[in-house]
Structure formats: structure tokens, C-alpha cells
Amino acid sequence: MDRAYKVYSIENGTVIDHIPTPLALKVIRILGLENEGIMTIGIGFRSDKQPGGKDIVKVENRELSHDETNKIALIAPDATINIIKNGRVAEKRQIKLPEEVREIMSCPNPNCATNVLGASTHFLLEKGDRIIYRCRYCERATEVNADLLTSR
Amino acid sequence: MASFRGRSIVSIRDMSLEDLDMIVRTTEAVKGGKYSGFLRGKTVATLFFEPSTRTRLSFESAVCKGGGSVFGIADPAASSQSKGETFADSIRTVSGYCDVMVIRHPVEGAARMASELCSIPVINAGDGANQHPTQTFLDLFTIKEQLGRLSGLRVGMMGDLKYGRTVHSLTHALSMFGNELTFISPPTLKMPDHILAELQGTGLSFRTVDNLEDAAGAGLDILYVTRIQKERFGDPQEYGKVAGTYRIDRDTVRMLGEDIRIMHPLPRVDEIDEQVDATPNAIYFVQAHNGIPTRQALLGLVTGGIE
Numbered sequence: 476m477d478r479a480y481k482v483y484s485i486e487n488g489t490v491i492d493h494i495p496t497p498l499a500l501k502v503i504r505i506l507g508l509e510n511e512g513i514m515t516i517g518i519g520f521r522s523d524k525q526p527g528g529k530d531i532v533k534v535e536n537r538e539l540s541h542d543e544t545n546k547i548a549l550i551a552p553d554a555t556i557n558i559i560k561n562g563r564v565a566e567k568r569q570i571k572l573p574e575e576v577r578e579i580m581s582c583p584n585p586n587c588a589t590n591v592l593g594a595s596t597h598f599l600l601e602k603g604d605r606i607i608y609r610c611r612y613c614e615r616a617t618e619v620n621a622d623l624l625t626s627r
Numbered sequence: 628m629a630s631f632r633g634r635s636i637v638s639i640r641d642m643s644l645e646d647l648d649m650i651v652r653t654t655e656a657v658k659g660g661k662y663s664g665f666l667r668g669k670t671v672a673t674l675f676f677e678p679s680t681r682t683r684l685s686f687e688s689a690v691c692k693g694g695g696s697v698f699g700i701a702d703p704a705a706s707s708q709s710k711g712e713t714f715a716d717s718i719r720t721v722s723g724y725c726d727v728m729v730i731r732h733p734v735e736g737a738a739r740m741a742s743e744l745c746s747i748p749v750i751n752a753g754d755g756a757n758q759h760p761t762q763t764f765l766d767l768f769t770i771k772e773q774l775g776r777l778s779g780l781r782v783g784m785m786g787d788l789k790y791g792r793t794v795h796s797l798t799h800a801l802s803m804f805g806n807e808l809t810f811i812s813p814p815t816l817k818m819p820d821h822i823l824a825e826l827q828g829t830g831l832s833f834r835t836v837d838n839l840e841d842a843a844g845a846g847l848d849i850l851y852v853t854r855i856q857k858e859r860f861g862d863p864q865e866y867g868k869v870a871g872t873y874r875i876d877r878d879t880v881r882m883l884g885e886d887i888r889i890m891h892p893l894p895r896v897d898e899i900d901e902q903v904d905a906t907p908n909a910i911y912f913v914q915a916h917n918g919i920p921t922r923q924a925l926l927g928l929v930t931g932g933i934e
């Protein structure tokens with residue numbers, strides 16, 4: 476069955492595929508796209524690579540920047556990005572973890588200035604093999620998880 | 628050469644080896660009487676949103692000795708914060724009254740936030756469990772002064788290594804210079820794994836032991852003692868047992884080696900026997916006094932009074 480790909484195709488925009496189910500809505504929130512025009516969302520498709528299923532998000536008439544698509548790597552490092560122009564794939568894009576993350580991630584330390592004094596969150600990617608971000612305020616190192624990522 | 632003029636001093640993580648070297652050398656020169664009046668015409672605010680009399684007086688003394696003037700709040704209940712003004716507004720307002728701001732706050736990251744809210748230099752005098760960089764600078768200066776160098780040393784750290792921000796920051800700094808560390812603590816208060824992980828791949832080699840006897844053969848140059856707080860233990864008996872084990876007296880000094888220097892960030896309770904005070908091994912009072920020239924040096928550097 477190739478029903479997985481019967482999500483409306485788009486003429487122009489950005490297709491984000493291979494998002495692990497059920498993170499499609501989270502991806503939209505991380506990108507701040509909730510009120511940014513037409514989107515098609517597919518949830519729970521079967522995927523050989525993703526045993527838990529995959530989600531797809533198609534953003535119409537908007538070519539996401541590299542800074543934007545790299546944010547997706549925070550929760551969906553295996554997501555793939557296609558930029559569509561005139562019904563054709565104009566660019567297949569790799570994503571990589573952003574060096575810094577502002578606002579969309581919250582700090583798990585309850586005594587952090589971002590949680591108590593109203594500082595906007597700001598994390599820097601640590602060097603090393605594991606995916607760890609360090610809060611610029613309380614300086615705690617933190618592993619990213621979807622619960623820490625919110626809307627702006 | 629590193630320039631400090633206008634720069635905020637928030638965290639040891641912002642410091643390069645060159646920066647630390649510069650601070651230690653400037654402290655040396657200040658203590659040697661090379662500079663005077665370098666804070667003349669400068670006003671320093673000491674904003675202590677949590678009380679710490681010792682640290683505040685040390686900063687205020689440093690300002691006076693440099694010829695500057697100082698004002699501030701010592702008690703959070705007296706500040707406009709208690710009337711509901713936001714932290715951000717307090718900082719923006721006070722930054723217009725002074726040339727440098729010294730901040731102590733119970734919230735982690737408060738000093739970083741303050742440094743971003745205003746254009747004058749902010750010096751972190753402690754932000755919760757996070758950082759207290761001037762303590763680390765004075766520790767480094769004391770080591771340099773007393774042992775003549777900051778690298779190739781064998782340093783033992785003893786006590787509460789889990790929660791002690793002082794030992795965390797000093798460990799970070801000593802790792803930059805290349806030293807050998809021995810961590811001595813009860814298993815429940817050992818150095819956190821995330822700090823040990825950070826030490827891998829630095830110039831520092833380390834080992835972990837859980838009693839002083841095991842550290843005895845290490846030929847330590849320095850033993851840095853910190854307090855084990857009662858509150859860390861649910862069971863008072865357990866605390867009594869642990870506190871008794873991590874205690875320094877003349878016998879333990881002899882066991883560790885006659886040349887060992889004992890440091891402590893003070894105040895102490897009973898983790899170092901008073902018998903040790905009069906021995907040449909005890910350098911913790913010199914260390915405490917070194918807080919003044921260290922803070923003088925820092926204030927001089929960030930105001931541009933010392934170039």
C-alpha cells in the first residue's frame with residue numbers, strides 16, 4: 476500500500492517527512508507555524524525505518540530557512556526536508572543540531588533565572604557525542620526531550 | 628593581552644587561561660602595593676538579594692582600599708524587590724547610579740541576566756548553587772602565592788563534592804592549568820558524574836577515594852577542605868559518623884605529609900581542628916584575606932583603573 480504518500484501534494488513549500496509519531500504538532504509549535512497559513516499534517520503512517528510510525532508536515536508557500544529546519548533536529552534528528560518549487564523537489568536538505576537554542580526550549584532547573592526572574596531561555600550545544608545543551612543562565616547541562624520544547 | 632575593561636565577570640566558564648593568569652598576576656601586583664587610588668571617582672553598588680555578610684564586606688573593603696565609593700543593599704527585605712519591583716527593573720535602575728554592580732542572588736543565572744540588562748560591568752558574587760567566580764580567583768591566587776605555580780600540582784578536594792559550587796569551579800579552573808586531583812568524599816556526596824565527564828579530555832587527571840587514608844599515599848601538595856552540611860543527611864547519626872571521618876587534625880596532617888597546605892573557603896564548623904591553625908600547613912586565613920586584593924584587582928580591571 477502506498478497510501479502513506481496520499482497526503483495532498485503541494486506546489487510550493489516545505490515537506491517535513493520522517494517525524495516520529497506523534498511529534499508532528501510539536502514540530503509545528505517549535506517552528507512557530509501555528510498561525511502561518513495552510514499546512515497539511517499526516518500522523519501515524521507506517522514506516523520501515525520508524526517502527527513507531529511517522530508523521531509528515533507539509534507547509535504551503537513557505538520555504539523554511541536552514542535555521543528553522545535545524546530546530547527540527549532537536550526532537551526529530553532523522554526527519555528529512557524537501558523544499559518544493561513548482562511541484563518539484565528543488566532541494567533535499569540535511570538537518571543538523573542548532574549551535575544555540577533560544578526561547579523554544581525551557582530549562583528543567585526550577586531555580587533558574589529563566590523560570591524565576593523572567594529571562595528568555597538560551598542554550599548552547601555542548602561539544603561531544605551526546606546531545607547536550609547547557610543553559611546560559613544556570614549553566615546546567617540538559618538532554619533535550621520533547622517535553623522541554625514548547626511554543627514561543 | 629586580555630582586556631577586562633567593561634567586562635562582566637559572571638562565570639568561570641567564560642574565562643580563558645589567559646584571563647585567569649591576568650587576574651592572578653594583577654592580584655599579585657595589587658597585594659604588592661603597585662596600584663593605589665585606581666577606583667577614585669568610581670561608584671560600586673553591592674546588591675545582595677541574599678545575605679552574605681562576609682562576601683559583601685570583602686567587596687566593600689576592596690572598593691574603599693581602591694579609593695572608590697560604595698553603596699548597596701545588604702538585606703533583600705529592604706530592597707524594592709520586596710515591594711514587587713521586578714529584578715530586571717531594579718537592575719536597569721541601579722545601573723544608572725554606579726560604575727560597577729556586584730550582585731549576589733539566590734537564583735541561578737541572576738548575574739548573567741543582570742549583565743545582559745545593563746551596559747556596566749556586573750560581578751557575580753554568587754548565584755544560587757551555580758557560580759561564585761571571585762572565590763575561585765582568590766583560591767587560584769592563594770595557590771600561586773603559596774606554592775609558586777598553578778600547574779603540575781597534586782590537589783585533594785575533600786568534603787561535600789556533590790553540592791559544593793566552590794569545589795566545582797576550582798576543579799574547572801585547575802583542569803585548565805593541568806593538575807592532578809584526588810576527590811575525597813563520602814559516596815553520597817561524591818563529585819557529580821557530569822563534572823567528571825567534563826574533566827575527561829582536559830589537562831587534568833583525577834581519582835576518587837572515599838577516605839583520607841586512601842589519599843595519604845598521593846603526595847598531595849594541597850588539601851582543599853569544604854564543609855559537610857548537616858542538612859544533606861536525613862539521619863543525624865549518619866551525619867555524625869561522616870563528619871567525624873572527614874576531619875583534619877594534626878595527626879591527619881602528619882599522615883598526609885608535613886608539607887601539605889590546607890585550604891578552606893571558610894566559614895568552618897569543626898572540619899579542621901583549631902590545633903592546625905598555628906601550623907605552617909594552615910593557609911586558610913591567608914586565603915580568606917586574599918579575597919580583598921583579588922576583588923580589588925577585579926574591580927580595577929573591569930573599571931579600567933588598572934590596565
Ligand SMILES: [Zn+2]
Pocket residue numbers: 582583584587588589610611612613614615736
Ligand atoms: Zn537554566
